[in-house]
Amino acid sequence: MSEPLLEARGIHSYYGASHILHGVDFRIDRGETIGLMGRNGMGKTTLIRSLLGHLRPRAGSVKVRGLDVTQAAPYRIARLGLAYVPEGRGIFPNLTVRENLIMAARAGLDGRCDWTYERILDTFPRLAERLANGGGELSGGEQQMLTIGRALMTNPQLLILDEATEGLAPLIARDIWTIIRGIRDSGIATVIVDKNYGAVIGLADRCMVMVKGRAVFDDVAEKLSGDVVQKYLGV
Amino acid sequence: MDFYSFLIQLLNGVQYGLLLFLVASGLTLVFGIMGIINLAHGSFYMVGAYLAFSLAGLTGNLFTALPLGIGVSVLLGFALEWLFYRHLYARDHLYQVLMTYGLILVFEELRSIIWGDDVHGVAVPDLLSASLPLTDNLSYPVYRLAMSGVCLLIAGGLYGLIKKTRLGMMIRAGSSNREMAEALGVNIKRVYTVVFALGVALAAFAGMIAAPVSSVYPNMGAQVLIICFVVVVIGGIGSVWGALLAAILIGLTDTFGKVLLPDYAGMSTYILMALVLLWRPEGLFKR
Numbered sequence: 001m002s003e004p005l006l007e008a009r010g011i012h013s014y015y016g017a018s019h020i021l022h023g024v025d026f027r028i029d030r031g032e033t034i035g036l037m038g039r040n041g042m043g044k045t046t047l048i049r050s051l052l053g054h055l056r057p058r059a060g061s062v063k064v065r066g067l068d069v070t071q072a073a074p075y076r077i078a079r080l081g082l083a084y085v086p087e088g089r090g091i092f093p094n095l096t097v098r099e100n101l102i103m104a105a106r107a108g109l110d111g112r113c114d115w116t117y118e119r120i121l122d123t124f125p126r127l128a129e130r131l132a133n134g135g136g137e138l139s140g141g142e143q144q145m146l147t148i149g150r151a152l153m154t155n156p157q158l159l160i161l162d163e164a165t166e167g168l169a170p171l172i173a174r175d176i177w178t179i180i181r182g183i184r185d186s187g188i189a190t191v192i193v194d195k196n197y198g199a200v201i202g203l204a205d206r207c208m209v210m211v212k213g214r215a216v217f218d219d220v221a222e223k224l225s226g227d228v229v230q231k232y233l234g235v
Numbered sequence: 236m237d238f239y240s241f242l243i244q245l246l247n248g249v250q251y252g253l254l255l256f257l258v259a260s261g262l263t264l265v266f267g268i269m270g271i272i273n274l275a276h277g278s279f280y281m282v283g284a285y286l287a288f289s290l291a292g293l294t295g296n297l298f299t300a301l302p303l304g305i306g307v308s309v310l311l312g313f314a315l316e317w318l319f320y321r322h323l324y325a326r327d328h329l330y331q332v333l334m335t336y337g338l339i340l341v342f343e344e345l346r347s348i349i350w351g352d353d354v355h356g357v358a359v360p361d362l363l364s365a366s367l368p369l370t371d372n373l374s375y376p377v378y379r380l381a382m383s384g385v386c387l388l389i390a391g392g393l394y395g396l397i398k399k400t401r402l403g404m405m406i407r408a409g410s411s412n413r414e415m416a417e418a419l420g421v422n423i424k425r426v427y428t429v430v431f432a433l434g435v436a437l438a439a440f441a442g443m444i445a446a447p448v449s450s451v452y453p454n455m456g457a458q459v460l461i462i463c464f465v466v467v468v469i470g471g472i473g474s475v476w477g478a479l480l481a482a483i484l485i486g487l488t489d490t491f492g493k494v495l496l497p498d499y500a501g502m503s504t505y506i507l508m509a510l511v512l513l514w515r516p517e518g519l520f521k522r
Contacts, residue, residue, distance in 0.1 A: 054414055078420040090415035092408045103404035104419040154420060 003066050005030050005158055005189055006051065006082070011060035013043075013050045020046045022213045023060070028158065028191060033184050035204035035221065036193045037233060043213040044193050045087060048160055052084055053077045081109045083156035087163040087193075089147045093136030097127055100135050100150050108155030114186070115152040123179070124149050141172035148179060159183060160191040165199075177203075197233060209233065236494070239369045244490050250379050252486020253386035257441035258459055259466040259478045260393060261434025267473020268410040269324050269427050272331045275338035277460025279435045283308060283442025284451045285346060288355045291446075297360045301443055308439035312432030320431060321424065343454065352453050357446040382444050389437070390479055397475060406430060410473065462489075465504055469511045471518030480519055481511075 004027045013021040021043050028034050038044050049055040051062055053074035061070045064080045078084070092100055101120060107113050121128040124145040130138060138146060144164060151159055161180065165173040177199055184190050184203060194200050201207065201221050209217035209224075209232050217228050236244075262276045286307055290300035319338070323331050359378045366374035397403040409416040409423045417423050442455075449455070466485055470477025485504050492503030511519065 052418060054418070073422070073424075074414070074417040075420050075422045078418055084415075084418040086415065086418070090412055090418075092411045092415070094407050094411050095404060099404045099407075103401055103408055103421075105401075106420055150419065 002029065004028060004063075005032075006062070006064055008047075008051055008062045009060055011047065011050050011057045011062070013046055013055050013057045015046070015055075020213050021050060021057070024210070024213070024215055025218075026051065026208070026215075028189055030157065031187050031189050032206065033190045033192065033204050035197075035200035035207040036191055036210070037197060037200065037207060038210035039232075039234060042210045044210055045162055046213075047210070048084070048162055048191070048193070051077075052082060052160070078154070079106070081155075081157035083151035083154050083159050085144075085147045085151050085159065085161045085164055087166065089143050091135040091138070091143050091146055093134055095135055096131065097133055097135060097138070097146055098131040100146055101127075101153050104150045104153040106154045109157065113155055115155050117153070120149040120152060123152075123182075141168050141175070144168065144172075144176055145179070148176075148183075152183070156188060158189040158191070160193075162193045163195070164192075165194055165196060197229065239373050242369070243373065243375055244494055245487070246375060246379065246383070248487035248490035249483060250383045250386075250486070251490060252483035253383050253390070254441050254445055255459070255463060255466055255486060256479050256482035257386055257389060258438045259463040259470070259482055260390075260475050261437040262463050263467045263470065263473055263475060263478045264406075264430055265434045266467060268406060268430055269320075271320060271323060272328050272335065273320075273434075274332060274335040274460065275342065276335075276434070276438055276463065277456030277458075278339050278342035279308065279311075279438035279456070280442040280445075280459045281346065281454075281456035282311065282342065283439030284357075284446040284449070284455060285350050285355075285442075286439065287443035287446040288350070288357050288451045291357050297357060297443075297447065298362075301440070304443050305436055305440060308436045309432050311439075312435030313428060315435065316428045316431040321427065324427070339456070342456075346453065354453075355451040357451060359447045378447060382448070385444060389440075393475060402426070402429070462504065465508050469508055469518055471520035474518070474520035477518055477520030 006028050008024065008026040011021050011024045012019070024047055026047065036044050046055065050057045053069065053072055057070065061068060063069065064077065064082065067080070069077050069080065095103065101117060105117065126142055127145055127149060130142065135143070135146065148164065164180065165176050168176065180190065180192065181203060192200050192203060201224060204221045206219065207217065207221045207224050208215050209228060211232050216232055217224065258276065258280050262273060265271050265273050283304060286304040287297060287300050290303050291297045294300055319334060323334060363378040363381050365377045367377060368374045397406060405416060405421045405426055409421060409426055413423055462485065466478055466481045469484065470481035484507065488503050488507045489500070493500040496503065
């Protein structure tokens with residue numbers, strides 16, 4: 001088996017005294033798509049923040065392509081090719097659309113620049129019309145496009161999307177799903193967290209279901225039975 | 236007041252305001268971006284003035300002293316940030332005030348040991364020592380005009396740095412959402428170090444160019460510090476453009492206050508602050 005792109009073992013994370021993650025294992029290979037599922041408050045975002053170095057796990061290890069990054073600063077982990085589209089989008093409202101994109105620009109680890117400023121604007125023509133607007137002046141859908149475009153400007157090998165379609169009108173959400181599918185098909189590994197389980201299962205190679213800080217299911221998407229969905233996701 | 240007297244006071248007020256801006260811009264950046272209340276900021280101004288005194292004495296000219304002094308103050312900024320300030324970013328304001336007040340005492344003591352407690356003067360460079368005659372008995376010193384010009388250039392440079400460069404975008408991004416900036420690969424700690432050193436260098440540079448007109452004396456940072464906090468509050472905390480506008484307002488108010496209402500001059504800038512805060516509690520430029 002080839003070396004995983006990102007591998008975490010036995011992650012225990014806390015918010016203050018609250019024990020949130022109880023020994024979670026996580027693995028994603030190059031080009032793989034993983035659906036990270038679970039109800040609210042089950043630890044999905046905590047897991048993502050632990051993987052990216054924003055929250056320091058009290059126990060366990062995180063490795064990016066074999067390199068131990070458990071104690072590394074978040075910016076170092078990001079520079080290893082990990083990009084993040086956070087819940088709530090994290091647009092910089094005091095920067096223009098253009099600046100939001102430019103500030104993130106970086107060549108990929110192998111020196112490739114597949115995603116240039118021009119290509120982002122081709123992919124998101126709506127953004128091209130609003131370059132001089134402040135990030136805070138955009139509609140929800142436009143902000144989401146900007147967050148995804150900004151993440152792609154770092155030419156990542158792994159894109160983590162946390163609730164990318166939350167709060168968007170159905171038509172806009174459909175556009176975002178089309179974009180996510182395009183990113184996945186371009187060979188970028190993706191971790192997708194979304195309430196739309198059908199769409200996630202349709203895209204994911206593998207699904208992981210979390211309940212109360214533990215992974216209760218981690219297997220190919222086809223094996224995600226109706227029982228598991230019913231029991232742990234409540235749909 | 237006739238036209239030429241008015242013109243002279245106007246130029247003085249603008250020049251004083253621009254000088255305050257150099258000091259206040261660093262104070263507002265460090266406050267707005269890192270959340271640090273830096274009481275020792277006035278000490279950097281004093282250090283700059285004493286550096287100008289020593290280095291101009293050593294090299295024989297203020298022009299050669301300036302680049303050397305800037306170099307020393309940038310190094311001082313890096314060292315202070317690394318040794319002291321970076322440990323305070325996550326702390327409560329009370330800790331910041333305690334430590335930075337302590338630094339004032341340390342700086343004053345070091346100043347006393349190194350330079351003594353006497354008042355010193357720094358010569359205006361020959362090239363700028365002339366005065367422009369306005370009328371038969373009124374003239375304006377070229378050096379003060381040059382000070383204003385240099386301050387304006389620096390204000391323009393600061394604008395370019397913050398608005399046009401990627402470093403500026405990272406500074407603004409980091410001040411709006413630190414975690415997101417880091418998730419995009421920005422080394423925010425290094426950005427903070429650079430911003431802090433920039434603030435120190437700006438304050439020290441202000442002290443250097445002010446040395447020939449204000450002379451060099453113990454505790455000279457304290458007065459500047461207080462008025463710079465007034466500038467930061469009027470301008471809106473963290474806003475560099477607010478600081479520029481507020482600094483010039485303060486400069487003009489103080490200068491004309493002393494001429495027109497000499498009995499109340501000490502209060503004029505604080506009255507201005509009170510009025511602005513009644514009108515806009517967050518300052519002129521809310522971030």
